[in-house]
Amino acid sequence: MSTLPIIQLGSTGYYVRLYQMNLNGLALNYNGFAIDGNFDIKTSNATKNFQDRFDLVSDGIVGPDTWKVLTENVKAVQKLLNSRGYRAGYPDGWFGANTTQAVQQFQRDNGLYPSGIVEPRTRRRLFDPHPKHSYEVRPSSNDLSSLNPHVAALARRFLDLTRQNQLDVRITYAFRSWDDQDRLFAQGRWLPGDIVTNARGGDSYHNWGLAFDAAPYENGEITTDNEKFIKMGRLGQQVGLEWGGTFKSIVDYPHFQYTFGLKTWDLLNGVTPPA
Ligand SMILES: [Zn+2]
Structure with missing residues (x-):
């Protein structure tokens, strides 16, 4: 991957949009930012949340480390989808149309809502297809x-x-x-x-x-x-x-x-x- 620009609150353009697509695809758009290429306060907060999750410096600035962790996570999803026969395309680390469609097909085949987003249930089914415990169906207690x-x-x-x-x-x-x-x-x-x-x-x-x-x-x-x-x-x-x-x-x-x-x-x- 060629050098990616550092983006942060106020940044705009192509890479911001790609970045937002990735965060959204990994179900990290918990506050509902728009995928519009504008690095707004919601995108910034989602970035800090993401950085927190991966023990990165939680400053909302997307530099090489944050880009790397984010794109590697997308690649991991793409590779798994491909290995299961879902065509996510070349694992390039961008959560684009092919990846979204592959996720949707995977979700349909697994009785999950076809959002195209790797939310927790989809993640678990994809990464842990034969789990020892079925936590997702246990009742509250x-x-x-x-x-x-x-x-x-x-x-x-x-x-x-x-x-x-x-x-x-x-x-x-x-x-x-x-x-x-x-x-x-x-x-x-x-x-x-x-x-x-x-x-x-x-x-x-x-x-x-x-x-x-x-x-x-x-x-x-x-x-x-x-x-x-x-x-x-x-x-x-x-x-x-x-x-x-x-x-x-x-x-x-x-x-x-x-x-x-x-x-x-x-x-x-x-x-x-x-x-
Ligand atoms: Zn609690």
């Missing part, structure tokens, strides 16, 4: 047994610790079904309400049994006392959980997770947490 065994053990230790600290903490959500996650993603986008997540079904750790939500209760109801949430969060961190109260993008006080150092992208690509 508040029960710790719906979680990965290691995460469930951490959650139990955390609950013990909160009791020792005179907090009445209860689990409000454990495993979340992919359909429920999609409904949450829709909220504030094409359904009423405020935006609460940038994660589609399959793109949240709740969809893999690696996250749960909890809240401190008072008189049978979730407390409105922020201090109690913060105290709860610290106790979760003490047992080795990651707490959503420390998140940069969408701060999420009830949320705890343990990821084994894996991104949801890795999980979708078929990487499994150690047993």
